[in-house]
Amino acid sequence: MARLTIGDEQIERFRAGVRGDVIRPVDAAYDDARAVWNGMIDKYPGLIVRCRGAADVIRAVEFARQNDLRVAVRGGGHNVAGTAVCDDGLVIDLSEMTGVRVDPDERTAWVQGGATWADVDHETQAFGLATPGGVVSDTGVAGLTLGGGLGHLRCRYGLSCDNLVSVELVTATGEFLTASEDENPDLFWGLRGGGGNFGVVTGFEFDLHPVGPDVATCLVFYSGDRLAEVLRAYREFVLEAPDEISTLVFAGELPDEELFPAERVHEGKFAIMGCYAGPASEGERVLAPLREFADPIADFSGTMPYTDFQRVLDEDYPEGMRYYWKSLYLDGLSESAIDRIAYWAETAPSPLSTVDVWQLGGAIADVGVEESSFAGRHAPFLLGVEANWEDPETDAANVEWVRDCLTDMQQFSDGSVYLNFPGMLEDNDELMETTFGPAYERLVALKDEYDPTNRFSLNQNIKPT
Numbered sequence: 480m481a482r483l484t485i486g487d488e489q490i491e492r493f494r495a496g497v498r499g500d501v502i503r504p505v506d507a508a509y510d511d512a513r514a515v516w517n518g519m520i521d522k523y524p525g526l527i528v529r530c531r532g533a534a535d536v537i538r539a540v541e542f543a544r545q546n547d548l549r550v551a552v553r554g555g556g557h558n559v560a561g562t563a564v565c566d567d568g569l570v571i572d573l574s575e576m577t578g579v580r581v582d583p584d585e586r587t588a589w590v591q592g593g594a595t596w597a598d599v600d601h602e603t604q605a606f607g608l609a610t611p612g613g614v615v616s617d618t619g620v621a622g623l624t625l626g627g628g629l630g631h632l633r634c635r636y637g638l639s640c641d642n643l644v645s646v647e648l649v650t651a652t653g654e655f656l657t658a659s660e661d662e663n664p665d666l667f668w669g670l671r672g673g674g675g676n677f678g679v680v681t682g683f684e685f686d687l688h689p690v691g692p693d694v695a696t697c698l699v700f701y702s703g704d705r706l707a708e709v710l711r712a713y714r715e716f717v718l719e720a721p722d723e724i725s726t727l728v729f730a731g732e733l734p735d736e737e738l739f740p741a742e743r744v745h746e747g748k749f750a751i752m753g754c755y756a757g758p759a760s761e762g763e764r765v766l767a768p769l770r771e772f773a774d775p776i777a778d779f780s781g782t783m784p785y786t787d788f789q790r791v792l793d794e795d796y797p798e799g800m801r802y803y804w805k806s807l808y809l810d811g812l813s814e815s816a817i818d819r820i821a822y823w824a825e826t827a828p829s830p831l832s833t834v835d836v837w838q839l840g841g842a843i844a845d846v847g848v849e850e851s852s853f854a855g856r857h858a859p860f861l862l863g864v865e866a867n868w869e870d871p872e873t874d875a876a877n878v879e880w881v882r883d884c885l886t887d888m889q890q891f892s893d894g895s896v897y898l899n900f901p902g903m904l905e906d907n908d909e910l911m912e913t914t915f916g917p918a919y920e921r922l923v924a925l926k927d928e929y930d931p932t933n934r935f936s937l938n939q940n941i942k943p944t
Contacts, residue, residue: 483525520561555619634841672853691785695762703747726753808858
């Protein structure tokens with residue numbers, strides 16, 4: 480049970496000063512309110528405030544500061560690392576702040592801090608527009624964007640954070656600020672890749688691009704024993720692929736009884752998934768080679784609504800399942816790296832787990848390393864290692880598999896990682912320095928300025944001096 484040494488009268492004054500619900504451990508809504516998407520996370524905050532606007536966020540931050548409370552910030556709640564909730568402290572929950580406002584003439588969208596990418600896509604696609612945003616629709620906009628943002632449009636239009644026009648946030652002192660190229664530009668630099676270190680983001684403004692409503696897509700499944708062979712062909716394909724193509728490969732057992740014949744359900748498999756950010760007829764032609772690397776087990780490629788493609792993976796990541804993910808930027812797909820990827824895909828203790836290879840480059844690499852704090856523009860590929868399982872009794876085996884895989888694959892990397900696939904809050908001081916490189920000291924200086932007491936520490940933390 481949570482411990483909170485604040486009197487009832489003080490809590491009631493706080494409750495009276497906000498429009499949103501203030502939820503205590505004794506309230507009926509508490510257990511639902513403290514639950515997050517990752518079933519591994521079981522934490523007991525002292526208070527949860529479901530904010531309805533920036534004023535509630537300001538009041539919540541002030542209350543935390545006055546009472547020296549640990550703070551967790553919940554956006555969309557699709558939070559693999561478990562940082563959206565904490566023991567004993569205050570959860571600032573933005574999940575009711577889901578508004579999206581589109582300006583089709585300016586091709587921009589203003590998005591509240593608790594929205595998901597499904598909320599954004601629903602509004603922007605009414606005008607045939609989109610901004611890069613994840614590969615699972617119920618992912619939160621805030622967490623994904625602040626950590627970079629890899630989505631199905633990344634090679635053509637960059638990361639989610641590359642498409643930011645401005646950001647509204649509440650700092651550790653309760654000050655409401657706007658950050659953009661013209662206003663607080665250093666802070667704007669840090670927010671694009673530096674995570675939730677500098678405040679609670681209440682609103683984002685994004686550039687939009689013509690996308691859809693229909694897009695050419697690829698989703699083709701091959702037998703796992705062809706993985707090494709196909710990865711070699713895939714490596715050559717992406718070297719020459721136009722920026723309109725963004726693809727990823729995921730390998731594991733993939734035991735879907737609805738997709739595969741009974742005799743293939745529990746065999747090793749892998750899929751190539753991607754879409755073409757351009758005319759659908761042209762895209763089908765350009766994507767075609769991905770479907771011909773070997774004899775497919777199943778092929779669901781074709782033209783479909785962009786919003787449908789954004790939801791293809793949703794059912795594979797249900798709320799409440801257990802998740803432990805890590806990542807590593809790869810310097811290429813050498814013969815040895817391909818062989819090790821195939822090995823780790825075969826040895827996963829859970830049939831639901833995958834080893835993933837994300838194609839990078841294109842518009843991601845076109846942004847100068849000094850233009851944002853995001854680290855990873857140098858890499859041609861990202862390795863994602865996803866342990867996904869249901870039985871708590873197998874927690875240790877699944878976590879160990881991920882860590883062992885990452886340790887082995889370090890030989891093909893400079894050691895930097897994508898901070899949206901971080902594992903849990905392990906000791907990460909050295910990891911942050913390795914990942915951000917020369918930008919790390921600049922991020923520390925921003926932390927010193929905007930959060931010198933590390934009020935916002937539940938993240939991929941950059942510690943103030």
